[in-house]
Amino acid sequence: MSKSKSSKSEDEYFAKEDAEKKKRLEQQIKEETAEKRREELKEICYLKCPKCAGDLNEILFRGVKIDKCADCNGVWLDDGELTKLAGSEEGNIVRDFLGMFKK
Numbered sequence: 798m799s800k801s802k803s804s805k806s807e808d809e810y811f812a813k814e815d816a817e818k819k820k821r822l823e824q825q826i827k828e829e830t831a832e833k834r835r836e837e838l839k840e841i842c843y844l845k846c847p848k849c850a851g852d853l854n855e856i857l858f859r860g861v862k863i864d865k866c867a868d869c870n871g872v873w874l875d876d877g878e879l880t881k882l883a884g885s886e887e888g889n890i891v892r893d894f895l896g897m898f899k900k
Contacts, residue, residue, distance in 0.1 A: 846871055858882070 844853040844864065851868030861881045864873040874882075 847873065 844855075845851070846853055846866035846869060848871050849866065849869045851866045853864040853866055853873060855862045856865050857863075859882055861878050863878060863882075864875070865871070866873070
């Protein structure tokens, strides 16, 4: 009888281990798939205008590299670039505009 009880406990243990391994593997596959999708999107969208999908060209404006669309002439700024352009002048409209978004 103890062999049967021991065997049942072992079976439960290995079933639990297999379920946990399966769960970890599924999570790993999910993460790898998401990362692959992010990389594919980045490759497709890199330096593309979010408005019209035209090509973005880096231009130097007041000492800051900004992205300008060759098609719609939209201008896109990376994190921190608007702050650099705003400078520290008092009454600067760009700086004041930035203040609306600070937490």
